[in-house]
Amino acid sequence: xxxxxxxxxxxGPGRAGADTVSTPAQGGGSAVIDMENMDDTxxxxxxxxxxxxxxxxxxxxxxxxxEAGAGEEEDGEFLGMKGLRGQLGRQVADQMWQxxxxxxxxxxxxxxxxxxxxxxxxxxxxxxxxxLLESMIPVKMINFPQKIAGELYGPLMLVFxxxxxxxxxxxxxxxxxxxxxxxxxxxxxxxxYWLGVSSFMYFLAYLCNAQITMVQxxxxxxxxxxxxxxxxxxxxxxxxxxLFYIFWLVVGGLSTLRMVAVLxxxxxxxxxxxxxxxxIAALHMLFLLYLHFAYHKVVEGILxxxxxxxxxxxxxxxxxxxxxxxxxxxxxxxxxxxTL
Amino acid sequence: GSARELVCERLKSIQFPxxxxxxxxxxxxxxxxxxxxxxxxxxxxDYSTLDEPVRDTIMRDMKAVGKKFVHxxxxxxxxxxxxxxxxxxxxVLCVSLALMLQGGSADSKDDGGPQFAEVFxxxxxxxxxxxxxxxxxxxxxxxxQSLCVLGYCVLPxxxxxxxxxxVLLAGAGTVSFIVRxxxxxxxxxxxxxxxxxxxxxxxxxxxxxxxxxPIFLFYFVISWMILTFTPQ
Numbered sequence: 001x002x003x004x005x006x007x008x009x010x011x012g013p014g015r016a017g018a019d020t021v022s023t024p025a026q027g028g029g030s031a032v033i034d035m036e037n038m039d040d041t042x043x044x045x046x047x048x049x050x051x052x053x054x055x056x057x058x059x060x061x062x063x064x065x066x067e068a069g070a071g072e073e074e075d076g077e078f079l080g081m082k083g084l085r086g087q088l089g090r091q092v093a094d095q096m097w098q099x100x101x102x103x104x105x106x107x108x109x110x111x112x113x114x115x116x117x118x119x120x121x122x123x124x125x126x127x128x129x130x131x132l133l134e135s136m137i138p139v140k141m142i143n144f145p146q147k148i149a150g151e152l153y154g155p156l157m158l159v160f161x162x163x164x165x166x167x168x169x170x171x172x173x174x175x176x177x178x179x180x181x182x183x184x185x186x187x188x189x190x191x192x193y194w195l196g197v198s199s200f201m202y203f204l205a206y207l208c209n210a211q212i213t214m215v216q217x218x219x220x221x222x223x224x225x226x227x228x229x230x231x232x233x234x235x236x237x238x239x240x241x242x243l244f245y246i247f248w249l250v251v252g253g254l255s256t257l258r259m260v261a262v263l264x265x266x267x268x269x270x271x272x273x274x275x276x277x278x279x280i281a282a283l284h285m286l287f288l289l290y291l292h293f294a295y296h297k298v299v300e301g302i303l304x305x306x307x308x309x310x311x312x313x314x315x316x317x318x319x320x321x322x323x324x325x326x327x328x329x330x331x332x333x334x335x336x337x338x339t340l
Numbered sequence: 341g342s343a344r345e346l347v348c349e350r351l352k353s354i355q356f357p358x359x360x361x362x363x364x365x366x367x368x369x370x371x372x373x374x375x376x377x378x379x380x381x382x383x384x385x386d387y388s389t390l391d392e393p394v395r396d397t398i399m400r401d402m403k404a405v406g407k408k409f410v411h412x413x414x415x416x417x418x419x420x421x422x423x424x425x426x427x428x429x430x431x432v433l434c435v436s437l438a439l440m441l442q443g444g445s446a447d448s449k450d451d452g453g454p455q456f457a458e459v460f461x462x463x464x465x466x467x468x469x470x471x472x473x474x475x476x477x478x479x480x481x482x483x484x485q486s487l488c489v490l491g492y493c494v495l496p497x498x499x500x501x502x503x504x505x506x507v508l509l510a511g512a513g514t515v516s517f518i519v520r521x522x523x524x525x526x527x528x529x530x531x532x533x534x535x536x537x538x539x540x541x542x543x544x545x546x547x548x549x550x551x552x553x554p555i556f557l558f559y560f561v562i563s564w565m566i567l568t569f570t571p572q
Contacts, residue, residue: 086343087343087346087347090347114472114475114476117476118476118478120476121473121476121477122478123550124546124547124550125546125547125549125550128550153473153476153477153550156473157553157554157557160469160554160557161557164557164560164561164564167561167564168564171564171568182458183458183461183462184458
Protein backbone atom coordinates (compact mmCIF):
# COMPACT_ATOMS: atom_id res chain seq x y z
CA UNK A 1 0.00 0.00 0.00
CA UNK A 2 1.23 3.40 -0.91
CA UNK A 3 1.48 5.11 2.43
CA UNK A 4 3.86 2.54 3.79
CA UNK A 5 6.72 3.59 1.65
CA UNK A 6 5.70 7.11 1.04
CA UNK A 7 5.44 8.29 4.58
CA UNK A 8 9.03 7.49 5.34
CA UNK A 9 8.43 5.71 8.59
CA UNK A 10 10.17 6.18 11.85
CA UNK A 11 13.55 4.89 10.88
CA GLY A 12 13.68 5.86 7.29
CA PRO A 13 15.38 8.89 5.92
CA GLY A 14 13.14 11.86 5.43
CA ARG A 15 13.71 13.48 2.11
CA ALA A 16 10.80 15.71 2.58
CA GLY A 17 12.11 19.15 3.01
CA ALA A 18 13.41 20.39 -0.28
CA ASP A 19 10.92 19.03 -2.76
CA THR A 20 8.67 21.39 -4.57
CA VAL A 21 4.96 21.74 -4.23
CA SER A 22 2.76 19.22 -5.91
CA THR A 23 -0.63 17.82 -5.29
CA PRO A 24 -0.42 14.36 -3.81
CA ALA A 25 -1.37 11.30 -5.78
CA GLN A 26 -4.76 9.90 -5.11
CA GLY A 27 -4.76 7.52 -2.20
CA GLY A 28 -1.00 7.24 -2.43
CA GLY A 29 1.43 8.37 0.15
CA SER A 30 4.24 10.52 -0.93
CA ALA A 31 7.20 12.02 0.71
CA VAL A 32 6.40 15.37 -0.83
CA ILE A 33 5.30 18.05 1.52
CA ASP A 34 3.19 20.96 0.56
CA MET A 35 5.49 23.84 1.37
CA GLU A 36 2.76 26.40 1.50
CA ASN A 37 1.06 24.70 4.36
CA MET A 38 4.04 24.15 6.55
CA ASP A 39 3.61 25.31 10.03
CA ASP A 40 6.04 25.43 12.89
CA THR A 41 6.50 21.71 13.11
CA UNK A 42 7.74 21.51 9.58
CA UNK A 43 10.43 19.19 8.43
CA UNK A 44 9.01 15.94 9.67
CA UNK A 45 7.12 14.10 7.05
CA UNK A 46 5.40 12.03 9.70
CA UNK A 47 3.37 14.85 11.15
CA UNK A 48 2.77 16.64 7.91
CA UNK A 49 1.43 13.45 6.42
CA UNK A 50 -1.41 13.47 8.88
CA UNK A 51 -2.29 17.04 8.05
CA UNK A 52 -1.93 16.57 4.35
CA UNK A 53 -4.16 13.61 4.17
CA UNK A 54 -6.62 15.18 6.52
CA UNK A 55 -6.90 18.03 4.06
CA UNK A 56 -7.18 15.66 1.17
CA UNK A 57 -9.84 13.74 2.94
CA UNK A 58 -11.82 16.89 3.56
CA UNK A 59 -11.60 17.85 -0.07
CA UNK A 60 -12.67 14.40 -1.09
CA UNK A 61 -15.53 14.43 1.32
CA UNK A 62 -16.83 17.72 0.04
CA UNK A 63 -16.83 16.46 -3.49
CA UNK A 64 -18.07 13.02 -2.62
CA UNK A 65 -21.12 14.48 -0.93
CA UNK A 66 -22.33 15.75 -4.26
CA GLU A 67 -22.06 12.55 -6.15
CA ALA A 68 -22.41 10.12 -3.28
CA GLY A 69 -25.67 8.61 -4.35
CA ALA A 70 -24.85 7.98 -7.96
CA GLY A 71 -21.34 6.87 -7.19
CA GLU A 72 -22.35 4.22 -4.72
CA GLU A 73 -24.92 2.68 -6.97
CA GLU A 74 -22.45 2.54 -9.75
CA ASP A 75 -19.88 1.02 -7.50
CA GLY A 76 -22.13 -1.67 -6.22
CA GLU A 77 -23.48 -2.47 -9.61
CA PHE A 78 -20.08 -2.52 -11.08
CA LEU A 79 -18.57 -4.77 -8.49
CA GLY A 80 -21.43 -7.11 -8.64
CA MET A 81 -21.31 -7.41 -12.36
CA LYS A 82 -17.73 -7.23 -13.44
CA GLY A 83 -15.41 -7.53 -10.43
CA LEU A 84 -12.32 -6.63 -12.38
CA ARG A 85 -9.30 -7.43 -10.27
CA GLY A 86 -7.71 -4.03 -10.79
CA GLN A 87 -10.74 -2.04 -9.75
CA LEU A 88 -11.49 -4.29 -6.81
CA GLY A 89 -7.94 -4.11 -5.69
CA ARG A 90 -7.99 -0.39 -5.86
CA GLN A 91 -11.19 -0.23 -3.85
CA VAL A 92 -9.83 -2.51 -1.20
CA ALA A 93 -6.61 -0.55 -1.03
CA ASP A 94 -8.61 2.60 -0.69
CA GLN A 95 -10.67 1.14 2.11
CA MET A 96 -7.61 0.00 3.94
CA TRP A 97 -6.06 3.38 3.56
CA GLN A 98 -9.16 5.04 4.95
CA UNK A 99 -9.23 2.77 7.96
CA UNK A 100 -5.55 3.14 8.56
CA UNK A 101 -5.78 6.87 8.24
CA UNK A 102 -8.63 7.04 10.69
CA UNK A 103 -6.67 5.07 13.23
CA UNK A 104 -3.60 7.16 12.68
CA UNK A 105 -5.64 10.33 13.10
CA UNK A 106 -7.00 9.06 16.38
CA UNK A 107 -3.52 8.25 17.58
CA UNK A 108 -2.34 11.61 16.31
CA UNK A 109 -4.98 13.51 18.22
CA UNK A 110 -4.14 11.52 21.31
CA UNK A 111 -0.53 12.52 20.91
CA UNK A 112 -1.55 16.12 20.51
CA UNK A 113 -3.18 15.93 23.92
CA UNK A 114 0.06 16.75 25.65
CA UNK A 115 -1.22 20.26 25.12
CA UNK A 116 -3.30 19.92 28.25
CA UNK A 117 -0.04 19.96 30.18
CA UNK A 118 1.25 23.01 28.41
CA UNK A 119 0.00 25.67 30.88
CA UNK A 120 1.87 23.94 33.68
CA UNK A 121 5.18 24.39 31.92
CA UNK A 122 4.84 28.07 31.32
CA UNK A 123 7.69 29.32 33.45
CA UNK A 124 10.76 31.46 33.18
CA UNK A 125 14.16 30.45 34.52
CA UNK A 126 14.08 33.30 37.04
CA UNK A 127 10.81 32.05 38.43
CA UNK A 128 12.16 28.54 38.80
CA UNK A 129 15.21 29.78 40.62
CA UNK A 130 13.11 31.93 42.93
CA UNK A 131 10.81 29.05 43.74
CA LEU A 132 13.70 26.75 44.45
CA LEU A 133 15.08 29.16 47.00
CA GLU A 134 11.67 29.83 48.47
CA SER A 135 11.11 26.15 49.06
CA MET A 136 13.68 26.32 51.84
CA ILE A 137 12.22 29.35 53.55
CA PRO A 138 9.27 28.71 55.83
CA VAL A 139 6.67 31.42 55.67
CA LYS A 140 5.61 33.12 58.84
CA MET A 141 2.16 34.23 57.88
CA ILE A 142 -0.11 31.27 58.30
CA ASN A 143 -3.39 33.02 58.75
CA PHE A 144 -3.61 33.91 55.12
CA PRO A 145 -3.68 31.19 52.45
CA GLN A 146 -0.28 31.13 50.86
CA LYS A 147 -0.02 31.10 47.12
CA ILE A 148 1.29 27.93 45.55
CA ALA A 149 2.35 28.10 41.96
CA GLY A 150 0.89 25.24 39.99
CA GLU A 151 3.78 24.48 37.71
CA LEU A 152 5.22 21.11 36.92
CA TYR A 153 8.53 21.93 35.28
CA GLY A 154 10.47 22.55 38.47
CA PRO A 155 9.20 19.48 40.32
CA LEU A 156 9.77 17.25 37.30
CA MET A 157 13.34 18.42 36.91
CA LEU A 158 13.93 17.99 40.62
CA VAL A 159 12.66 14.42 40.49
CA PHE A 160 15.00 13.65 37.62
CA UNK A 161 17.88 15.28 39.45
CA UNK A 162 17.09 13.13 42.45
CA UNK A 163 17.13 10.07 40.22
CA UNK A 164 20.56 11.04 38.94
CA UNK A 165 21.87 11.61 42.45
CA UNK A 166 20.42 8.32 43.60
CA UNK A 167 22.11 6.52 40.73
CA UNK A 168 25.37 8.13 41.71
CA UNK A 169 24.89 7.05 45.30
CA UNK A 170 23.95 3.51 44.39
CA UNK A 171 26.92 3.07 42.14
CA UNK A 172 29.48 4.48 44.48
CA UNK A 173 28.28 2.36 47.34
CA UNK A 174 28.06 -0.85 45.38
CA UNK A 175 24.45 -1.38 46.21
CA UNK A 176 23.28 -4.78 45.19
CA UNK A 177 19.99 -4.76 43.40
CA UNK A 178 18.76 -8.27 43.10
CA UNK A 179 15.53 -7.72 41.33
CA UNK A 180 15.35 -5.09 38.72
CA UNK A 181 17.92 -2.70 37.50
CA UNK A 182 19.69 0.22 39.05
CA UNK A 183 17.97 2.74 36.85
CA UNK A 184 14.58 1.16 37.22
CA UNK A 185 14.84 1.22 40.98
CA UNK A 186 15.92 4.82 41.08
CA UNK A 187 13.19 6.02 38.76
CA UNK A 188 10.58 3.90 40.46
CA UNK A 189 11.49 5.16 43.89
CA UNK A 190 11.58 8.83 43.05
CA UNK A 191 8.55 8.97 40.83
CA UNK A 192 6.68 6.64 43.12
CA TYR A 193 7.32 8.94 46.02
CA TRP A 194 6.42 12.08 44.16
CA LEU A 195 3.24 10.81 42.57
CA GLY A 196 2.17 8.44 45.31
CA VAL A 197 2.66 10.70 48.27
CA SER A 198 1.14 13.62 46.40
CA SER A 199 -1.97 11.61 45.65
CA PHE A 200 -2.18 10.41 49.22
CA MET A 201 -1.75 13.91 50.60
CA TYR A 202 -4.32 15.23 48.16
CA PHE A 203 -6.73 12.59 49.40
CA LEU A 204 -6.02 13.56 53.00
CA ALA A 205 -6.41 17.22 52.13
CA TYR A 206 -9.75 16.41 50.60
CA LEU A 207 -10.76 14.69 53.82
CA CYS A 208 -9.52 17.56 55.93
CA ASN A 209 -11.10 20.23 53.78
CA ALA A 210 -7.87 21.87 52.84
CA GLN A 211 -7.88 24.24 49.91
CA ILE A 212 -5.38 22.73 47.61
CA THR A 213 -5.55 21.25 44.14
CA MET A 214 -3.73 18.21 42.85
CA VAL A 215 -1.33 20.18 40.71
CA GLN A 216 -0.51 22.44 43.62
CA UNK A 217 0.13 19.43 45.81
CA UNK A 218 2.42 17.93 43.18
CA UNK A 219 4.21 21.22 42.88
CA UNK A 220 4.60 21.68 46.64
CA UNK A 221 5.96 18.22 47.23
CA UNK A 222 8.16 18.43 44.17
CA UNK A 223 9.82 21.58 45.31
CA UNK A 224 10.26 20.01 48.72
CA UNK A 225 12.55 17.52 47.05
CA UNK A 226 15.06 20.29 46.57
CA UNK A 227 16.20 19.83 50.16
CA UNK A 228 16.51 16.09 49.55
CA UNK A 229 18.64 16.68 46.49
CA UNK A 230 21.05 18.92 48.34
CA UNK A 231 21.32 16.62 51.33
CA UNK A 232 21.87 13.49 49.31
CA UNK A 233 24.30 15.16 46.96
CA UNK A 234 26.47 16.18 49.86
CA UNK A 235 26.19 13.09 52.00
CA UNK A 236 26.62 10.56 49.22
CA UNK A 237 30.05 12.00 48.69
CA UNK A 238 31.12 12.70 52.23
CA UNK A 239 30.38 9.64 54.27
CA UNK A 240 29.72 10.95 57.70
CA UNK A 241 26.86 9.79 59.81
CA UNK A 242 26.75 12.88 61.95
CA LEU A 243 27.00 15.12 58.94
CA PHE A 244 24.05 13.37 57.44
CA TYR A 245 22.01 13.80 60.59
CA ILE A 246 22.81 17.49 60.72
CA PHE A 247 21.77 17.92 57.12
CA TRP A 248 18.70 15.81 57.67
CA LEU A 249 17.54 17.99 60.50
CA VAL A 250 18.47 21.35 59.09
CA VAL A 251 17.83 21.08 55.37
CA GLY A 252 15.10 18.50 55.57
CA GLY A 253 13.55 20.33 58.43
CA LEU A 254 13.49 23.65 56.63
CA SER A 255 11.75 22.28 53.58
CA THR A 256 9.32 20.37 55.75
CA LEU A 257 8.55 23.50 57.72
CA ARG A 258 7.83 25.34 54.52
CA MET A 259 5.42 22.70 53.30
CA VAL A 260 3.80 22.49 56.70
CA ALA A 261 3.35 26.24 56.91
CA VAL A 262 1.77 26.42 53.48
CA LEU A 263 -0.60 23.60 54.28
CA UNK A 264 -1.51 25.07 57.64
CA UNK A 265 -2.34 28.36 56.02
CA UNK A 266 -4.79 26.58 53.78
CA UNK A 267 -6.53 24.43 56.35
CA UNK A 268 -9.04 25.30 59.01
CA UNK A 269 -9.34 23.47 62.27
CA UNK A 270 -6.73 22.15 64.65
CA UNK A 271 -7.26 18.46 64.16
CA UNK A 272 -7.17 18.72 60.41
CA UNK A 273 -4.04 20.79 60.49
CA UNK A 274 -2.42 18.32 62.79
CA UNK A 275 -3.27 15.37 60.63
CA UNK A 276 -2.09 16.94 57.42
CA UNK A 277 1.10 18.42 58.74
CA UNK A 278 2.02 15.43 60.78
CA UNK A 279 1.63 13.14 57.83
CA ILE A 280 3.60 15.22 55.42
CA ALA A 281 6.36 15.92 57.90
CA ALA A 282 6.69 12.26 58.73
CA LEU A 283 6.67 11.08 55.12
CA HIS A 284 9.08 13.74 53.98
CA MET A 285 11.67 13.18 56.66
CA LEU A 286 11.35 9.42 56.59
CA PHE A 287 11.87 9.40 52.83
CA LEU A 288 15.16 11.20 53.22
CA LEU A 289 16.21 8.76 55.88
CA TYR A 290 15.22 5.87 53.69
CA LEU A 291 17.10 7.20 50.69
CA HIS A 292 20.22 7.60 52.69
CA PHE A 293 20.26 4.25 54.37
CA ALA A 294 18.69 1.94 51.87
CA TYR A 295 20.66 3.08 48.86
CA HIS A 296 23.91 3.86 50.41
CA LYS A 297 26.00 1.39 52.24
CA VAL A 298 28.25 3.37 54.41
CA VAL A 299 31.82 2.37 53.93
CA GLU A 300 33.11 0.77 57.07
CA GLY A 301 35.90 2.28 58.98
CA ILE A 302 35.15 5.89 58.27
CA LEU A 303 32.06 6.12 60.40
CA UNK A 304 31.02 8.55 63.05
CA UNK A 305 34.37 8.54 64.76
CA UNK A 306 35.68 11.96 65.33
CA UNK A 307 38.21 10.70 67.80
CA UNK A 308 41.61 9.50 66.81
CA UNK A 309 43.62 10.85 63.98
CA UNK A 310 44.34 7.37 62.72
CA UNK A 311 42.22 6.77 59.74
CA UNK A 312 41.63 3.07 59.30
CA UNK A 313 42.26 1.82 55.81
CA UNK A 314 39.43 1.37 53.38
CA UNK A 315 37.83 -1.93 53.91
CA UNK A 316 35.33 -2.05 51.15
CA UNK A 317 36.01 -0.49 47.86
CA UNK A 318 33.29 -0.36 45.26
CA UNK A 319 34.95 1.14 42.24
CA UNK A 320 38.04 3.08 41.64
CA UNK A 321 36.01 6.20 41.10
CA UNK A 322 34.95 6.70 44.70
CA UNK A 323 38.30 5.55 46.01
CA UNK A 324 40.07 8.59 44.76
CA UNK A 325 37.34 11.16 45.14
CA UNK A 326 35.85 10.09 48.43
CA UNK A 327 39.26 9.54 49.97
CA UNK A 328 40.06 13.14 49.27
CA UNK A 329 36.70 14.39 50.48
CA UNK A 330 36.72 12.29 53.61
CA UNK A 331 40.18 13.32 54.56
CA UNK A 332 39.31 16.94 54.08
CA UNK A 333 36.11 16.67 56.05
CA UNK A 334 37.81 14.86 58.85
CA UNK A 335 40.60 17.38 58.95
CA UNK A 336 38.13 20.25 59.08
CA UNK A 337 36.12 18.55 61.80
CA UNK A 338 39.19 17.86 63.86
CA THR A 339 40.40 21.41 63.69
CA LEU A 340 37.04 22.81 64.73
CA GLY B 341 -15.84 1.27 -20.36
CA SER B 342 -17.47 2.31 -17.14
CA ALA B 343 -14.44 1.32 -15.12
CA ARG B 344 -12.20 3.73 -16.87
CA GLU B 345 -14.88 6.35 -16.78
CA LEU B 346 -15.25 6.05 -13.05
CA VAL B 347 -11.55 6.26 -12.45
CA CYS B 348 -11.13 9.16 -14.80
CA GLU B 349 -13.99 11.03 -13.22
CA ARG B 350 -12.45 10.67 -9.79
CA LEU B 351 -9.06 11.65 -11.07
CA LYS B 352 -10.40 14.66 -12.82
CA SER B 353 -12.47 15.84 -9.91
CA ILE B 354 -9.52 15.76 -7.58
CA GLN B 355 -6.60 16.70 -9.74
CA PHE B 356 -8.25 18.93 -12.28
CA PRO B 357 -11.33 20.38 -10.66
CA UNK B 358 -11.93 22.65 -13.56
CA UNK B 359 -12.55 19.75 -15.88
CA UNK B 360 -15.15 18.09 -13.68
CA UNK B 361 -17.93 18.70 -16.12
CA UNK B 362 -16.13 17.39 -19.14
CA UNK B 363 -17.45 13.98 -20.05
CA UNK B 364 -15.84 11.29 -22.03
CA UNK B 365 -18.08 9.51 -24.48
CA UNK B 366 -18.26 5.79 -24.22
CA UNK B 367 -17.12 5.22 -27.78
CA UNK B 368 -13.68 6.66 -27.47
CA UNK B 369 -11.46 4.24 -25.62
CA UNK B 370 -9.50 5.97 -22.95
CA UNK B 371 -5.94 4.94 -23.03
CA UNK B 372 -2.76 5.93 -21.45
CA UNK B 373 -1.09 5.67 -18.11
CA UNK B 374 -3.02 6.63 -15.07
CA UNK B 375 -0.29 8.57 -13.42
CA UNK B 376 -0.50 12.07 -12.14
CA UNK B 377 1.61 14.18 -14.44
CA UNK B 378 2.51 16.80 -11.88
CA UNK B 379 3.58 14.47 -9.15
CA UNK B 380 5.16 12.00 -11.46
CA UNK B 381 8.46 12.26 -9.69
CA UNK B 382 7.32 10.09 -6.84
CA UNK B 383 6.23 6.96 -8.67
CA UNK B 384 9.16 7.19 -11.05
CA UNK B 385 11.59 7.69 -8.24
CA ASP B 386 10.08 4.79 -6.42
CA TYR B 387 10.44 2.50 -9.35
CA SER B 388 13.99 3.60 -9.76
CA THR B 389 14.84 3.13 -6.11
CA LEU B 390 13.13 -0.23 -6.12
CA ASP B 391 15.13 -1.37 -9.07
CA GLU B 392 18.46 -0.03 -8.04
CA PRO B 393 20.92 -2.38 -6.47
CA VAL B 394 20.84 -2.72 -2.72
CA ARG B 395 24.33 -1.37 -2.50
CA ASP B 396 23.18 1.99 -3.86
CA THR B 397 20.39 2.28 -1.36
CA ILE B 398 22.63 1.42 1.53
CA MET B 399 25.40 3.73 0.37
CA ARG B 400 22.99 6.61 0.00
CA ASP B 401 21.62 6.14 3.48
CA MET B 402 25.06 5.67 4.94
CA LYS B 403 26.28 8.82 3.31
CA ALA B 404 23.38 10.72 4.84
CA VAL B 405 24.18 9.28 8.25
CA GLY B 406 27.87 10.01 7.83
CA LYS B 407 27.14 13.59 6.87
CA LYS B 408 25.18 14.02 10.05
CA PHE B 409 28.00 12.55 12.10
CA VAL B 410 30.26 15.21 10.66
CA HIS B 411 27.72 17.86 11.56
CA UNK B 412 27.73 16.66 15.14
CA UNK B 413 31.48 16.60 15.46
CA UNK B 414 31.75 20.12 14.11
CA UNK B 415 28.53 21.75 15.25
CA UNK B 416 27.75 24.59 12.96
CA UNK B 417 24.50 26.38 12.53
CA UNK B 418 23.29 24.20 9.73
CA UNK B 419 19.80 22.92 9.42
CA UNK B 420 20.67 19.74 7.56
CA UNK B 421 20.45 17.69 10.72
CA UNK B 422 17.01 19.01 11.43
CA UNK B 423 15.60 18.93 7.96
CA UNK B 424 16.39 15.40 6.94
CA UNK B 425 16.01 13.65 10.21
CA UNK B 426 16.56 9.96 10.44
CA UNK B 427 16.98 7.57 13.31
CA UNK B 428 19.54 5.17 11.85
CA UNK B 429 22.46 7.00 13.37
CA UNK B 430 20.99 7.18 16.87
CA UNK B 431 20.08 3.52 16.69
CA VAL B 432 23.60 2.49 15.71
CA LEU B 433 25.14 4.70 18.38
CA CYS B 434 22.76 3.52 21.06
CA VAL B 435 23.31 -0.14 20.28
CA SER B 436 27.08 0.19 20.16
CA LEU B 437 27.16 2.16 23.41
CA ALA B 438 24.93 -0.38 25.13
CA LEU B 439 27.07 -3.24 23.87
CA MET B 440 30.26 -1.61 25.07
CA LEU B 441 28.73 -0.87 28.45
CA GLN B 442 27.76 -4.43 29.03
CA GLY B 443 31.07 -5.40 30.45
CA GLY B 444 31.53 -8.55 32.42
CA SER B 445 28.48 -8.54 34.58
CA ALA B 446 27.03 -11.56 32.84
CA ASP B 447 28.60 -14.05 35.16
CA SER B 448 28.47 -12.19 38.44
CA LYS B 449 25.54 -12.45 40.76
CA ASP B 450 25.22 -8.80 41.55
CA ASP B 451 24.40 -6.14 39.11
CA GLY B 452 27.86 -4.92 38.34
CA GLY B 453 26.98 -2.84 35.37
CA PRO B 454 24.07 -1.60 33.34
CA GLN B 455 22.43 -4.20 31.20
CA PHE B 456 21.89 -3.70 27.51
CA ALA B 457 18.20 -3.07 27.89
CA GLU B 458 18.81 -0.58 30.66
CA VAL B 459 21.09 1.61 28.59
CA PHE B 460 18.79 1.38 25.62
CA UNK B 461 15.77 2.38 27.66
CA UNK B 462 17.61 5.19 29.40
CA UNK B 463 18.72 6.75 26.15
CA UNK B 464 15.39 6.53 24.37
CA UNK B 465 13.24 7.32 27.38
CA UNK B 466 15.47 10.25 28.25
CA UNK B 467 15.35 11.56 24.71
CA UNK B 468 11.57 11.29 24.65
CA UNK B 469 11.25 13.13 27.94
CA UNK B 470 13.53 15.93 26.80
CA UNK B 471 11.59 16.25 23.56
CA UNK B 472 8.27 16.40 25.37
CA UNK B 473 9.69 18.94 27.74
CA UNK B 474 10.95 21.17 24.99
CA UNK B 475 7.65 20.92 23.17
CA UNK B 476 5.73 21.80 26.31
CA UNK B 477 7.96 24.78 26.87
CA UNK B 478 6.87 26.13 23.54
CA UNK B 479 9.50 24.80 21.21
CA UNK B 480 9.00 24.78 17.48
CA UNK B 481 10.93 21.63 16.77
CA UNK B 482 9.11 18.47 15.94
CA UNK B 483 9.18 15.23 17.87
CA UNK B 484 11.38 13.14 15.61
CA GLN B 485 13.72 15.97 14.77
CA SER B 486 14.50 16.37 18.42
CA LEU B 487 14.97 12.64 18.88
CA CYS B 488 17.29 12.66 15.89
CA VAL B 489 19.44 15.47 17.25
CA LEU B 490 19.69 14.01 20.74
CA GLY B 491 20.53 10.61 19.36
CA TYR B 492 23.24 11.89 17.07
CA CYS B 493 24.80 13.94 19.85
CA VAL B 494 25.52 10.73 21.74
CA LEU B 495 28.38 10.25 19.27
CA PRO B 496 31.07 12.01 21.34
CA UNK B 497 30.12 9.91 24.34
CA UNK B 498 30.37 6.74 22.31
CA UNK B 499 33.85 7.82 21.28
CA UNK B 500 34.62 8.44 24.95
CA UNK B 501 33.41 4.95 25.81
CA UNK B 502 35.71 3.50 23.19
CA UNK B 503 38.64 5.44 24.57
CA UNK B 504 37.78 4.36 28.11
CA UNK B 505 37.69 0.73 27.15
CA UNK B 506 41.06 1.04 25.46
CA VAL B 507 42.53 2.82 28.47
CA LEU B 508 41.12 0.18 30.78
CA LEU B 509 42.87 -2.48 28.73
CA ALA B 510 46.11 -0.90 29.80
CA GLY B 511 45.23 -1.02 33.47
CA ALA B 512 42.90 0.42 36.07
CA GLY B 513 44.86 2.74 38.28
CA THR B 514 44.67 6.32 39.35
CA VAL B 515 46.32 7.57 36.19
CA SER B 516 43.89 5.71 34.01
CA PHE B 517 41.04 7.09 36.08
CA ILE B 518 42.23 10.63 35.61
CA VAL B 519 42.66 10.11 31.89
CA ARG B 520 39.20 8.63 31.64
CA UNK B 521 37.72 11.42 33.72
CA UNK B 522 39.23 14.08 31.49
CA UNK B 523 38.10 12.35 28.31
CA UNK B 524 34.57 11.75 29.55
CA UNK B 525 34.16 15.28 30.85
CA UNK B 526 35.39 16.72 27.57
CA UNK B 527 33.07 14.55 25.51
CA UNK B 528 30.17 15.28 27.82
CA UNK B 529 30.72 18.98 27.32
CA UNK B 530 30.94 18.48 23.58
CA UNK B 531 27.70 16.49 23.47
CA UNK B 532 25.84 19.02 25.50
CA UNK B 533 27.13 21.93 23.45
CA UNK B 534 26.38 20.19 20.18
CA UNK B 535 22.81 19.34 21.07
CA UNK B 536 22.26 22.77 22.58
CA UNK B 537 23.46 24.37 19.37
CA UNK B 538 20.78 22.54 17.46
CA UNK B 539 17.94 22.53 19.91
CA UNK B 540 18.15 25.81 21.70
CA UNK B 541 17.42 27.80 18.60
CA UNK B 542 13.94 26.45 18.42
CA UNK B 543 13.04 27.82 21.83
CA UNK B 544 11.94 31.27 22.84
CA UNK B 545 15.15 33.07 23.79
CA UNK B 546 14.51 33.53 27.49
CA UNK B 547 13.79 29.88 28.10
CA UNK B 548 16.92 28.33 26.74
CA UNK B 549 18.18 27.46 30.20
CA UNK B 550 15.04 25.50 30.94
CA UNK B 551 15.62 23.32 27.90
CA UNK B 552 19.37 22.96 28.36
CA UNK B 553 19.14 21.64 31.91
CA PRO B 554 17.42 18.32 31.12
CA ILE B 555 19.83 17.79 28.22
CA PHE B 556 22.68 18.40 30.64
CA LEU B 557 21.21 15.90 33.08
CA PHE B 558 20.64 13.32 30.35
CA TYR B 559 24.20 13.41 29.07
CA PHE B 560 25.45 13.56 32.64
CA VAL B 561 23.75 10.26 33.45
CA ILE B 562 25.18 8.66 30.32
CA SER B 563 28.65 10.04 31.09
CA TRP B 564 28.36 8.73 34.61
CA MET B 565 27.54 5.27 33.33
CA ILE B 566 30.57 5.44 31.06
CA LEU B 567 32.91 6.70 33.74
CA THR B 568 31.93 4.14 36.35
CA PHE B 569 32.23 1.27 33.96
CA THR B 570 34.78 -1.29 35.03
CA PRO B 571 35.07 -4.60 33.29
CA GLN B 572 34.92 -7.47 35.75
